[in-house]
Amino acid sequence: MRDAKRRVAIVPGGAAGIGAAVAGAFGNAGLAVAVFDVRPPAEQDSDRRAHYTVDVSVAEEVEVAVSAVAERFGRLDVVVNNAGILDCHAVDDTPEEVWDRVMAVNVKSVFLVSRAAIPHLRAAGGGSIVNISSVHAVATVPRLAAYAASKGAVISLSRQMAMDYADDGIRVNAVVVGSVDTQMGVQHGAAMARDGVVVAPSKGQSAALLSQPSWPKPSCSWRRPRRHLSPGRRSSSTAACLPVCFELCSPAHRKSPESGDSRSP
Numbered sequence: 001m002r003d004a005k006r007r008v009a010i011v012p013g014g015a016a017g018i019g020a021a022v023a024g025a026f027g028n029a030g031l032a033v034a035v036f037d038v039r040p041p042a043e044q045d046s047d048r049r050a051h052y053t054v055d056v057s058v059a060e061e062v063e064v065a066v067s068a069v070a071e072r073f074g075r076l077d078v079v080v081n082n083a084g085i086l087d088c089h090a091v092d093d094t095p096e097e098v099w100d101r102v103m104a105v106n107v108k109s110v111f112l113v114s115r116a117a118i119p120h121l122r123a124a125g126g127g128s129i130v131n132i133s134s135v136h137a138v139a140t141v142p143r144l145a146a147y148a149a150s151k152g153a154v155i156s157l158s159r160q161m162a163m164d165y166a167d168d169g170i171r172v173n174a175v176v177v178g179s180v181d182t183q184m185g186v187q188h189g190a191a192m193a194r195d196g197v198v199v200a201p202s203k204g205q206s207a208a209l210l211s212q213p214s215w216p217k218p219s220c221s222w223r224r225p226r227r228h229l230s231p232g233r234r235s236s237s238t239a240a241c242l243p244v245c246f247e248l249c250s251p252a253h254r255k256s257p258e259s260g261d262s263r264s265p
């Protein structure tokens with residue numbers, strides 16, 4: 001990333017899984033990184049790394065933490081809205097409080113962190129917001145009602161934000177992540193086993209076809225009691241989405257305040 005050593009990034013949910021990989025990669029590239037997480041820090045704070053214990057679904061906590069990052073590092077350039085939780089229910093057995101919590105952590109947090117960050121990104125002359133969505137927003141498996149809805153909302157919100165902040169030089173993108181081996185991935189696997197959701201190709205469809213990034217047609221059916229199926233294979237590494245995050249966080253496409261050049265985000 002160009003000028004990486006001047007840049008400052010916030011990674012909500014950066015204490016584990018994909019967020020930890022993103023935060024680590026940013027740190028290796030020279031960015032200062034602030035992790036917001038409800039978990040304890042994954043590594044010790046340093047002059048280029050700070051952990052804030054924050055529930056990103058709570059506005060007051062988010063506002064205090066974003067201000068603290070801007071004060072500590074002097075600027076803000078990148079936000080990767082990665083914090084998320086999974087829930088495995090269908091609509092008819094999803095408890096209301098579970099629905100609300102999934103929406104709060106997966107969608108409202110994107111709104112809250114972005115709202116707090118945007119004035120600082122503007123002050124830096126532009127920046128990049130990457131919102132982590134999921135394949136389940138577009139091609140899902142049984143029993144992910146709240147989760148799939150939340151990740152669909154992340155895509156819609158990202159599209160809206162991209163339009164609203166293009167003139168500020170703030171690029172906004174959603175990354176649609178496939179299956180990745182993290183604690184969340186393990187949790188999903190266990191829930192599918194519990195619920196009898198079977199990972200297998202549909203009749204007449206090969207496993208190779210299912211591993212294609214764009215699935216040509218809906219690949220699952222739902223037949224009780226043998227609930228059926230997940231399309232892709234689990235990726236072997238959280239590193240899978242790192243290059244995408246890096247590219248999307250690059251300042252290369254920013255609006256230049258001098259030239260007024262603003263490319264579409």
Ligand SMILES: NC(=O)c1ccc[n+]([C@@H]2O[C@H](COP(=O)([O-])OP(=O)(O)OC[C@H]3O[C@@H](n4cnc5c(N)ncnc54)[C@H](O)[C@@H]3O)[C@@H](O)[C@H]2O)c1
Pocket residue numbers: 012013014015016017018019036037038039054055056057081082083084085105132133134135176177178179180181182183184185
């Ligand atoms: N793992 C996958 O297969 C997969 C697939 C598609 C999308 N995603 C998305 O990627 C993102 C990261 O997932 P992961 O697999 O690394 O999950 P993970 O469970 O390993 O890590 C999620 C992190 O978010 C933190 N977090 C949860 N609630 C929080 C809150 N209220 N405030 C602050 N931090 C909070 C957790 O403590 C944890 O550190 C999520 O948005 C997830 O929906 C994951």
